[in-house]
Amino acid sequence: MTFAWLKGHGTENDFVLLPDHDGSVHGDLDPSFVAALCERRRGIGADGVLRVIRTSAIGLPSAGEWFMDYRNADGSISEMCGNGMRVFALHLVQEGLVDPSEPFVVGTRDGDKEISFRQAQGAEISVDMGVPQVQGVSKVSAAGNTWEAQDVRTGNPHAVAFVDRLGDAGTLLTQPEFDESVYPEGVNIEFVVREGERHVAMRVHERGSGETRSCGTGACAVAVATAVADGAERPITYRVDVPGGTVHVSWNADDHIVLTGPAQIVARGTMDWTA
Numbered sequence: 001m002t003f004a005w006l007k008g009h010g011t012e013n014d015f016v017l018l019p020d021h022d023g024s025v026h027g028d029l030d031p032s033f034v035a036a037l038c039e040r041r042r043g044i045g046a047d048g049v050l051r052v053i054r055t056s057a058i059g060l061p062s063a064g065e066w067f068m069d070y071r072n073a074d075g076s077i078s079e080m081c082g083n084g085m086r087v088f089a090l091h092l093v094q095e096g097l098v099d100p101s102e103p104f105v106v107g108t109r110d111g112d113k114e115i116s117f118r119q120a121q122g123a124e125i126s127v128d129m130g131v132p133q134v135q136g137v138s139k140v141s142a143a144g145n146t147w148e149a150q151d152v153r154t155g156n157p158h159a160v161a162f163v164d165r166l167g168d169a170g171t172l173l174t175q176p177e178f179d180e181s182v183y184p185e186g187v188n189i190e191f192v193v194r195e196g197e198r199h200v201a202m203r204v205h206e207r208g209s210g211e212t213r214s215c216g217t218g219a220c221a222v223a224v225a226t227a228v229a230d231g232a233e234r235p236i237t238y239r240v241d242v243p244g245g246t247v248h249v250s251w252n253a254d255d256h257i258v259l260t261g262p263a264q265i266v267a268r269g270t271m272d273w274t275a
């Protein structure tokens with residue numbers, strides 16, 4: 001099989017994009033193929049795959065023409081990817097597939113997301129991530145430490161733990177422990193420190209991808225958990241530093257969260273693939 005690919009990242013959360021507009025190139029997008037593409041030594045290397053497909057071809061509900069078919073590095077499906085959405089939106093704009101002069105909608109398994117695009121020194125993209133769900137508190141453990149973690153759903157599941165130092169979570173080479181009765185479908189785990197007023201820093205261990213340099217849905221969960229802990233009134237905006245850069249998260253008066261940050265496409269090519 002020969003197919004086109006692109007490589008992009010949002011605050012160093014990196015993705016292989018697979019243009020497959022009518023779904024005829026990649027069919028059901030086999031999980032082992034996705035995992036092999038994402039493999040950093042034998043494949044292209046990425047935290048996940050973004051298949052660029054028309055909503056009409058994937059057959060899932062959306063009012064948008066384009067659907068972000070997101071897969072984790074291990075081939076598993078997640079409902080939503082915040083950084084991936086910015087990279088996906090940049091690709092649509094660069095290929096002339098959407099008009100960036102006004103907000104446009106992209107479909108995901110977590111529903112439709114509205115994108116606003118600005119070109120300043122680079123692309124700066126805002127994604128309306130919808131209304132977060134703040135749930136209970138459970139425990140997470142890593143590197144011999146245990147913390148309480150706030151359960152926040154931002155399209156996908158997150159456990160947000162406030163720690164003294166980001167290093168307290170250790171290497172994050174293995175999955176931190178979490179309460180499987182709370183997260184039977186697995187969870188993305190964020191470790192957070194406060195850096196100043198409305199300013200936090202985080203690390204993340206992502207479900208299906210391991211430790212990554214950034215997580216957009218995770219940054220949103222962190223901002224929401226921080227606002228809840230602070231008893232902050234909305235609207236409120238947090239700067240969230242991640243190992244790969246900085247994003248900003250606003251929690252607005254209408255309850256919607258908006259994720260804003262950069263995106264870049266860094267390479268493209270074609271690949272001859274033999275299973």
Ligand SMILES: N[C@@H](CCC[C@H](N)C(=O)O)C(=O)O
Pocket residue numbers: 013048072077078079080081082083084156157188206207208209212214215216217218
């Ligand atoms: N990196 C993403 C989140 C990707 C999905 C996540 N690993 C999951 O399984 O839910 C982001 O930027 O939001």
